Amino acid sequence: xxxxxxxxxxxxxxxxxxxxxxxxxxxxxxxxxxxxxxxxxxxxxxxxxxxxxxxxxxxxxxxxxxxxxxxxxxxxxxxxxxxxxxxxxxxxxxxxxxxxxxxxxxxxxxxxxxxxxxxxxxxxxxxxxxxxxxxxxxxxxxxxxxxxxxxxxxxxxxxxxxxxxxxxxxxxxxxxxxxxxxxxxxxxxxxxxxxxxxxxxxxxxxxxxxxxxxxxxxxxxxxxxxxxxxxxxxxxxxxxxxxxxxxxxxxxxxxxxxxxxxxxxxxxxxxxxxxxxxxxxxxxxxxxxxxxxxxxxxxxx
Amino acid sequence: xxxxxxxxxxxxxxxxxxxxxxxxxxxxxxxxxxxxxxxxxxxxxxxxxxxxxxxxxxxxxxxxxxxxxx
Numbered sequence: 511x512x513x514x515x516x517x518x519x520x521x522x523x524x525x526x527x528x529x530x531x532x533x534x535x536x537x538x539x540x541x542x543x544x545x546x547x548x549x550x551x552x553x554x555x556x557x558x559x560x561x562x563x564x565x566x567x568x569x570x571x572x573x574x575x576x577x578x579x580x581x582x583x584x585x586x587x588x589x590x591x592x593x594x595x596x597x598x599x600x601x602x603x604x605x606x607x608x609x610x611x612x613x614x615x616x617x618x619x620x621x622x623x624x625x626x627x628x629x630x631x632x633x634x635x636x637x638x639x640x641x642x643x644x645x646x647x648x649x650x651x652x653x654x655x656x657x658x659x660x661x662x663x664x665x666x667x668x669x670x671x672x673x674x675x676x677x678x679x680x681x682x683x684x685x686x687x688x689x690x691x692x693x694x695x696x697x698x699x700x701x702x703x704x705x706x707x708x709x710x711x712x713x714x715x716x717x718x719x720x721x722x723x724x725x726x727x728x729x730x731x732x733x734x735x736x737x738x739x740x741x742x743x744x745x746x747x748x749x750x751x752x753x754x755x756x757x758x759x760x761x762x763x764x765x766x767x768x769x770x771x772x773x774x775x776x777x778x779x780x781x782x783x784x785x786x787x788x789x790x791x792x793x794x795x796x797x798x799x800x801x802x803x804x805x806x807x808x809x810x811x
Numbered sequence: 812x813x814x815x816x817x818x819x820x821x822x823x824x825x826x827x828x829x830x831x832x833x834x835x836x837x838x839x840x841x842x843x844x845x846x847x848x849x850x851x852x853x854x855x856x857x858x859x860x861x862x863x864x865x866x867x868x869x870x871x872x873x874x875x876x877x878x879x880x881x
Contacts, residue, residue: 511855521853525843530855569873671873718846718871719853730869732818745872749841 525756540720543711551694553706559583561660566600566729568721569666586615592627600729625806634809639735649799655703662704670714673759674744688774699782812864832856
């Protein structure tokens with residue numbers, strides 16, 4: 511297989527683009543896709559410092575790498591979920607990455623904020639692990655950015671993540687979730703920082719290939735709680751569809767963003783208030799994170 | 812050839828030349844869900860691999876990091 515740009519030996523075939531690229535031209539393609547995402551959605555400027563939420567996995571470290579390479583001002587945020595050896599190893603990958611590139615890495619322990627590490631939260635609340643974990647991560651990312659004065663948090667969500675989330679929302683017609691699905695969510699409250707997903711145009715095969723070709727040492731092992739997660743089942747369904755119809759995931763997600771999202775945005779307007787307990791944003795009196803932490807504390811007594 | 816698979820990490824031995832595409836078909840793996848790595852290079856589906864090759868089939872699915880079976 512030959513590179514579309516130079517005719518040299520290809521390292522990766524991108525069926526949805528009907529193209530293949532050699533390593534240097536694939537890296538160039540990848541960077542262009544990220545640059546286009548940042549530009550199109552006005553995600554951040556070169557004057558702002560971007561807080562990159564990193565997990566030690568391929569997506570977030572690839573994102574951090576590409577932003578550093580493109581000259582953006584960045585700082586890392588690692589949320590220590592307390593998931594046994596998985597968290598120990600993923601934290602180490604982030605620390606090594608940050609040190610090798612001379613970048614600052616903030617570390618926050620979920621246990622300090624919620625009262626217990628993620629495995630204990632699941633036992634105390636009987637809430638699905640991925641749900642409690644996602645809620646905690648969203649809350650702590652926003653809180654850390656506010657505390658340290660960063661205007662924007664970037665996450666490594668890729669095209670597959672976004673297509674699978676959209677599929678799940680549509681399957682259940684969660685019309686409250688649909689307007690929130692966007693590559694860039696503006697700050698609509700003084701206590702809410704901007705949230706952006708600069709990798710949303712790239713598949714996870716592409717982010718993995720970028721991480722490999724750039725020599726990024728990331729954690730390949732799966733989170734022990736991910737097995738059986740609904741989002742993975744949706745990804746597998748979409749992968750089968752993509753196999754027979756290359757571009758299906760791209761068309762599903764981009765079609766929604768370009769043609770349908772705005773309609774749901776008009777229907778679902780919400781008012782954000784300050785949580786009476788912690789002061790962060792919520793649509794009710796007490797935010798979901800404080801309710802979760804309270805539940806954990808009551809179980810511990 | 813030696814093929815290293817992940818999650819759980821395991822090895823399988825396969826004999827005879829074939830294309831990567833055919834190898835993945837035999838292993839029942841969707842090509843778009845894995846990187847096929849030989850040393851420091853990524854292999855495309857048309858690359859021919861042989862007995863003396865050591866390959867890593869690395870899943871790319873985040874959240875679960877598993878290769879998807881057909």
